[in-house]
Amino acid sequence: MLTVAxxxxxxxxxxxxxxxxxxxxxxxxxxxKSEVASVADGISLLYADYPVLEQAEFADFHISLHQAGGxxxxxxxxxxxxxxxxxxxxxxxxxxxxxxxxxxxxxxxxSNAHRYxxxxxxxVEKNGYAVILPAPPGSGKSTLCAALVSKGWRLLSDExxxxxxxxxxxVPLVRxxxxxxxxxxxxxxxxxxxxxxxxxxxxSKGSIAHLKAPADSVARAGxxxxxxxxxxxxxxxxxxxxLEPIAPARAFMRLAKNAFNYSLLGSAGxxxxxxxxxxxxxxxxxxxxxxxxxxxxxxxTPPGQ
Amino acid sequence: MSALPLLVQAFRQPQRLAGFTLVExxxxxxxxxxxxxxAGLCHLAEEAGLLGRIAPQARxxxxxxxxxxxxxxxxxxxxxxxxxxxxxGLDVPLILLKGAAYTLASLPPAPGRLFSDxxxxxxxxxxxxxxxxxxxxxxxxxxxxxYDQRYYREWMHELPPMQHVxxxxxxxxxxxxxxxxxxxxxxxxxxxxxxxxxAGQGDLRVLAPVDMVLHSAVHLFYDGEFDHGLRDxxxxxxxxxxxxxxxxxxDALPVRARxxxxxxxxxxxxRYADMLLGTGSAANMDSAxxxxxxxxxxxxxxxxMDFLFRRALLPSHASCADAYTGIAHFLLYIRxxxxxxxxxxxxxxLFHKAFISPKQAAG
Numbered sequence: 001m002l003t004v005a006x007x008x009x010x011x012x013x014x015x016x017x018x019x020x021x022x023x024x025x026x027x028x029x030x031x032x033k034s035e036v037a038s039v040a041d042g043i044s045l046l047y048a049d050y051p052v053l054e055q056a057e058f059a060d061f062h063i064s065l066h067q068a069g070g071x072x073x074x075x076x077x078x079x080x081x082x083x084x085x086x087x088x089x090x091x092x093x094x095x096x097x098x099x100x101x102x103x104x105x106x107x108x109x110x111s112n113a114h115r116y117x118x119x120x121x122x123x124v125e126k127n128g129y130a131v132i133l134p135a136p137p138g139s140g141k142s143t144l145c146a147a148l149v150s151k152g153w154r155l156l157s158d159e160x161x162x163x164x165x166x167x168x169x170x171v172p173l174v175r176x177x178x179x180x181x182x183x184x185x186x187x188x189x190x191x192x193x194x195x196x197x198x199x200x201x202x203x204s205k206g207s208i209a210h211l212k213a214p215a216d217s218v219a220r221a222g223x224x225x226x227x228x229x230x231x232x233x234x235x236x237x238x239x240x241x242x243l244e245p246i247a248p249a250r251a252f253m254r255l256a257k258n259a260f261n262y263s264l265l266g267s268a269g270x271x272x273x274x275x276x277x278x279x280x281x282x283x284x285x286x287x288x289x290x291x292x293x294x295x296x297x298x299x300x301t302p303p304g305q
Numbered sequence: 306m307s308a309l310p311l312l313v314q315a316f317r318q319p320q321r322l323a324g325f326t327l328v329e330x331x332x333x334x335x336x337x338x339x340x341x342x343x344a345g346l347c348h349l350a351e352e353a354g355l356l357g358r359i360a361p362q363a364r365x366x367x368x369x370x371x372x373x374x375x376x377x378x379x380x381x382x383x384x385x386x387x388x389x390x391x392x393x394g395l396d397v398p399l400i401l402l403k404g405a406a407y408t409l410a411s412l413p414p415a416p417g418r419l420f421s422d423x424x425x426x427x428x429x430x431x432x433x434x435x436x437x438x439x440x441x442x443x444x445x446x447x448x449x450x451x452y453d454q455r456y457y458r459e460w461m462h463e464l465p466p467m468q469h470v471x472x473x474x475x476x477x478x479x480x481x482x483x484x485x486x487x488x489x490x491x492x493x494x495x496x497x498x499x500x501x502x503x504a505g506q507g508d509l510r511v512l513a514p515v516d517m518v519l520h521s522a523v524h525l526f527y528d529g530e531f532d533h534g535l536r537d538x539x540x541x542x543x544x545x546x547x548x549x550x551x552x553x554x555x556d557a558l559p560v561r562a563r564x565x566x567x568x569x570x571x572x573x574x575x576r577y578a579d580m581l582l583g584t585g586s587a588a589n590m591d592s593a594x595x596x597x598x599x600x601x602x603x604x605x606x607x608x609x610m611d612f613l614f615r616r617a618l619l620p621s622h623a624s625c626a627d628a629y630t631g632i633a634h635f636l637l638y639i640r641x642x643x644x645x646x647x648x649x650x651x652x653x654x655l656f657h658k659a660f661i662s663p664k665q666a667a668g
Contacts, residue, residue, distance in 0.1 A: 057326070057327040057328045057331065058327045058328070058330060058331045058360070058362045058363070059331060060362070060365075060366070062335060084335045084338065084339065084622065085335075085338070085339040085621055085622050085623070086338065086339060112366075112369050113369060114368075114369045114372040114373060115365065115368065115369060115372075263376075264372065264373065264376045265372065265376075266375075266376060266379065268372075
């Protein structure tokens with residue numbers, strides 16, 4: 001199988017700038033075009049294990065990231081995003097091109113793929129049981145997700161939990177994990193062998209770096225998982241790790257608040273969310289030390305046991 | 306110009322949908338996305354019984370869009386209910402226009418048609434009451450300075466757009482279908498007098514079939530922006546397909562166009578619907594009584610208009626553009642404003658928008 005790693009960095013750069021590449025991430029194929037070096041660097045580093053479709057006839061999404069022309073070529077250079085005539089984001093400083101690529105891929109899925117209930121949540125799996133970690137920014141969701149993944153949990157997604165309507169399966173969308181500000185160094189120390197993209201400062205979300213997804217998770221991107229736990233993480237400095245059960249109805253409402261297309265899907269969304277909650281144990285989880293968190297997660301008992 | 310874009314071919318001849326290759330679907334879906342016609346394309350495929358024969362990757366996208374379309378239809382019905390509730394005590398005749406009318410009357414353009422505003426038509430002398438009632442129920446005029454307020458209230462055919470403070474839904478309250486300042490002045494009283502009720506919708510009304518087609522035509526061919534040009538042309542194509550089967554429709558259409566001073570936009574609507582979508586209105590018009598007198602542009606003007614509209618009515622996608630697409634859009638933008646306002650008023654308006662509004666916004 002052809003992967004991004006099959007190309008040298010120079011070949012990849014040339015392909016991205018000319019024809020673009022058809023990159024497969026889970027269920028979706030994206031045609032990416034860009035002459036911006038940091039985009040090619042990021043894809044080369046973090047997507048090395050991902051399939052590239054050489055003779056692709058179809059892409060679900062078409063993304064172009066181009067450096068703006070005119071004055072902007074020299075003065076505070078910017079990168080422009082174009083999803084085939086639609087620009088979901090304003091131009092950004094060229095240094096933010098790779099994070100912009102990541103945000104755009106998320107946007108493409110969350111605003112189009114209505115075959116799934118799409119929840120703003122990380123999701124990881126072990127022994128066939130998946131944990132959904134929904135949370136607003138700043139709750140430590142991605143940090144916890146990165147730590148779990150470094151200790152052998154399989155990554156399904158750090159950002160978008162996709163629940164297939166009808167079957168209730170969790171469909172992987174394995175992509176790099178986005179870490180912000182202090183989390184970057186925390187994970188560098190916690191998992192020294194992890195691979196990071198260069199830190200980009202001053203984005204709308206602060207400093208950002210992306211962490212490479214484990215090769216094993218990428219290889220298993222076709223295997224769906226079943227929800228077993230819905231855990232709302234909350235980082236609190238100095239707190240001891242604590243797991244508090246929450247009532248299903250309350251968990252349902254909180255999960256609904258984190259879903260992008262819950263109201264758009266109407267009754268199908270309600271049913272899908274209900275199935276997730278029915279199949280899962282729901283907890284609130286307060287933590288500060290990652291080791292304690294990992295320990296508690298390793299001792300979670302699946303529902304019905 | 307070369308062959309019609311694939312998306313246009315699909316609406317012209319739905320059977321084409323079964324024959325598109327995967328590579329063609331890759332392009333059709335992108336053209337449909339910018340034209341806001343993906344959900345409409347799904348409906349077209351279902352109507353033709355072809356959805357099951359479409360490549361699974363493409364079908365997946367069509368069904369994603371169908372979900373959005375279904376939700377939209379539900380939301381529009383809900384919003385119209387809320388508007389009726391807000392205006393219930395006024396005893397004002399309420400007429401729905403455009404998208405909301407197609408949806409509530411279950412007309413062929415409705416399934417899969419996405420739009421951002423609900424348009425209603427009320428008598429001019431009742432505007433103040435309607436506006437006050439809507440404000441009481443949560444709609445507020447938003448983001449308009451004193452100049453904009455004057456622009457709408459003095460010169461336009463509608464109130465400044467109102468947005469619901471909680472649900473963010475938009476409503477445009479019209480008292481006519483063309484600005485006060487336009488040369489053509491279709492009499493709204495004529496439109497209101499012919500408006501028709503719908504089964505199970507109480508006193509809520511929509512325009513009569515001929516008027517609905519004429520309004521759709523004037524909306525498209527008096528406008529300066531064509532981002533949704535193809536979608537609006539598809540509306541006309543589908544309305545004509547539906548109403549064209551009614552006895553007397555084709556005889557009444559040119560007569561009504563004359564009475565409302567809307568012959569020219571009707572001429573363009575029929576011409577480009579036939580040209581791009583193969584509506585086949587010309588044959589019907591030829592056999593209709595009094596068709597020959599439909600006001601049409603002179604020869605050089607028609608050549609120019611063909612040049613402009615054959616570009617501007619295509620999806621705004623790179624694959625549908627040629628070297629003249631940009632200039633066509635620009636000239637039609639000028640034309641749209643020109644038709645809506647006399648020269649000096651337009652000059653003053655553009656001057657204010659270009660130099661005074663930005664300064665005030667900065668200050």
